[in-house]
Amino acid sequence: xxxxxxxxxxxxxxxxxxxxxxxxxxxxxxxxxxxxxxxxxxxxxxxxxxxxxxxxxxxxxxxx
Amino acid sequence: xxxxxxxxxxxxxxxxxxxxxxxxxxxxxxxxxxxxxxxxxxxxxxxxxxxxxxxxxxxxxxxxxxxxxxxxxxxxxxxxxxxxxxxxxxxxxxxxxxxxxxxxxxxxxxxxxxxxxxxxxxxxxxxxxxxxxxxxxxxxxxxxxxxxxxxxxxxxxxxxxxxxxxxxxxxxxxxxxxxxxxxxxxxxxxxxxxxxxxxxxxxxxxxxxxxxxxxxxxxxxxxxxxxxxxxxxxxxxxxxxxxxxxxxxxxxxxxxxxxxxxxxxxxxxxxxxxxxxxxxxxxxxxxxxxxxxxxxxxxxxxxxxxxxxxxxxxxxxxxxxxxxxxxxxxxxxxxxxxxxxxxxxxxxxxxx
Numbered sequence: 001x002x003x004x005x006x007x008x009x010x011x012x013x014x015x016x017x018x019x020x021x022x023x024x025x026x027x028x029x030x031x032x033x034x035x036x037x038x039x040x041x042x043x044x045x046x047x048x049x050x051x052x053x054x055x056x057x058x059x060x061x062x063x064x
Numbered sequence: 065x066x067x068x069x070x071x072x073x074x075x076x077x078x079x080x081x082x083x084x085x086x087x088x089x090x091x092x093x094x095x096x097x098x099x100x101x102x103x104x105x106x107x108x109x110x111x112x113x114x115x116x117x118x119x120x121x122x123x124x125x126x127x128x129x130x131x132x133x134x135x136x137x138x139x140x141x142x143x144x145x146x147x148x149x150x151x152x153x154x155x156x157x158x159x160x161x162x163x164x165x166x167x168x169x170x171x172x173x174x175x176x177x178x179x180x181x182x183x184x185x186x187x188x189x190x191x192x193x194x195x196x197x198x199x200x201x202x203x204x205x206x207x208x209x210x211x212x213x214x215x216x217x218x219x220x221x222x223x224x225x226x227x228x229x230x231x232x233x234x235x236x237x238x239x240x241x242x243x244x245x246x247x248x249x250x251x252x253x254x255x256x257x258x259x260x261x262x263x264x265x266x267x268x269x270x271x272x273x274x275x276x277x278x279x280x281x282x283x284x285x286x287x288x289x290x291x292x293x294x295x296x297x298x299x300x301x302x303x304x305x306x307x308x309x310x311x312x313x314x315x316x317x318x319x320x321x322x323x324x325x326x327x328x329x330x331x332x333x334x335x336x337x338x339x340x341x342x343x344x345x346x347x348x349x350x351x352x353x354x355x356x357x358x359x360x361x362x363x364x365x366x367x368x369x370x371x372x373x374x375x376x377x378x379x380x381x382x383x384x385x386x387x388x389x390x391x392x393x394x395x396x397x398x399x400x401x402x403x404x405x406x407x408x409x410x411x412x413x414x415x416x
Contacts, residue, residue, distance in 0.1 A: 004326050005186075008190060015079055015080065016079065018083065018086070019082050022086045022090040027092055
């Protein structure tokens, strides 16, 4: 259990690093930034198409 | 020295809070389940101003599992209405608060199990660091449903160990009904009522009451014509054995995932199965855990979806849902049978 607890403390230090790093970064994948079906250039996976459906609520991206 | 340790452990817990809040700010909408299931429906409800939206009946959205209970989409809809617009960040910011409530209840249960203040804080900190919990609290998975069940189960355990059995059955029935309206497997928590001491008739009445919201939602789906995108079936003896083996192996593989659970599961085995058991803990957390786990794993054994594809992606969240029970069982066994944590804390005291 000592090793376990020690690993957790190391991970907590990692958390501090990430918090500081993320403070200066911009958020990604906000709702407003999810592109509509019209932007076909970066569409690849079915998963992304689902995200597009989320944005457009029904607009089909089948033509992509 | 104890005071310094307590302050240090509280600092580590607060650090985790900052970590999940930072995650919500930096990585909102990273979970496809949040985007495609929970907030999709919330958005549809907000847009159409009704519960039974076109999304729930449209086969094109079958990936959103139309049959799932409606509580979380309701919550999202409510948040959107309160702000007058769709803003996912406001929904996702609820999740660090859920995490804080979970940790408060964890600490409370540890104290009820007669652990000291420092040991309770240490056990709470250790629990707070499990990756699936941190993930759903804000690190890329905020917006999912499982953490709500975790919260509800911790509340059940806290109330049980608080010893207020007078109204406990009805409160647990209410919590179990709420859990079933968040995710269907939440209904399995109705089993907890059976292990609250009392008259058999009372247990049966309140177990039936706990099942009522689940039955109502099932009826509503029939009336509204909401089709499930998958269901359960009996796969036959051979198929069942094969699926059960895949489920067991998948679970064992996830338990061995040190990135998610560190060395918890081997330690759990040592704490509960290894050595002599001086005293058995109270018969609540363990039997409820076993019944719920059997129910969940049984559902996966009989699901229509190929188990290999689906189960591996679900095991961590199932273990997260059940975590209040297994962490309590672990803490109970550690308390009555082991001095490991106390020894660790003494070592820490000597070191610092």
